[in-house]
Amino acid sequence: MELGNVGESSTDDHTRDGENTAQCPVHVYETIIKNDIGVDFDHTYDQLAHHEFGNTDLDPANMERLQKKKWKQKCMLSVLIAGFAVLIAVGTIIFMLLNRDSQKAVFCTDAPSLLDFGPIQIVCVVTTTSFSMINVTFKESYGADSLLISQIESDGSIIDTITNDNIVISYALSIVTIAIYNVSCPYNGFYGVSVDSVNNLTGRAEWQLSVKAKPSGAVQINLHPEQITSLGTIRSNNLHSCAGDIGNPGGKIGVELLLDGHVNFEMLDPSFTSITDNAVNCTVFREFRFWINFTTEMNNAAIRCKLTNDEFPADPPIYSQNKTLAIVQRN
Secondary structure, rough: HHHHHOOOOOOHHHHHHHHHHHOOOHHHHHHHHHOHHHHHHHHHHHHHHOOOOHHHHOHHHHHHHHHHHHHHHHHHHHHHHHHHHHHHHHHHHHHEEEOOOOOOOEEEEEEEEEEEEEEEEEEEOOOOEHHHHEEEEEEEEOOOOOEEEEEEEEOOOOEEOOOOOOOEEEEEEOOOEEEEEEEEHHOOEEEEEEEEOOOOOOEEEEEEEEEEEOOOOOEEEEEOOOOOOOOOOOOOOOEEEEEEEEEEEOEEEEEEEEEOOOOEEEEEEOEEEEEEEEEEOOOEHHHHEEEEEEEEOOOOOEEEEEEOOOOOOOOEEEEEEOOEOOOOOOO
């Protein structure tokens, strides 16, 4: 009795499966393609055992639908691959357009260096793998002509065209290195690397060695003896002056005043100023001339020059000696 119930239950299950299969053949098709090979075979055999040949992949209609679906999937995959290829190509073109400089035969990078500092290295990268000659040149910052320092042949050998122990040229792994052991004023300028490639294309790049110098030495103050109140008119022939080395890039010179009885110096805004700069040994020497419309309260005040350079914020200001004003009141 129990075995009969089991058999009936199994028969009923198969009958319900057949009914469901007849009602929804697409569901059977999806089940077949989703399951693994073993389950797919068992399910197809089960269908054939219940005379449901039309609902299996063996039916020509179902096989045609499956082939069409696979073809559509392949087409979609091909479109996606082609789309990615187009995006990569467009991105590469945009990158090359935005980085034209990096596509040159050679490129270098600018950088400053402190005076009397070293050694430093100027590095230029050669992007072409084959060349007939590389020329290394130097031109002073304010010079007109370039000087050939050395030549690098196609085999990497170096021919020095000038003798200078302070400059050493080397070449390895497509990198030209210009080593300067002591950065002094004569080496301030433009270092060029030109590449003659085997296909007659020439590339050139320059690297500027900008020598920076800190202010040095004392600041001198000079007061004109004419210190009269309420003159009203600027007397350009009777100017006071501050002078000193302001460094490179150049700093600035100002005037400070400490009134009699006060504690702190204050910046003074002169009524007239005149500046004269002279380049001396890669630094700037400045003469700062000024005129003050004196008042009676400035009598016995201390006055001094103040030199600062924003390029070296950690360095303290340089002051001149204090001078004392002897104001004469105008009648």
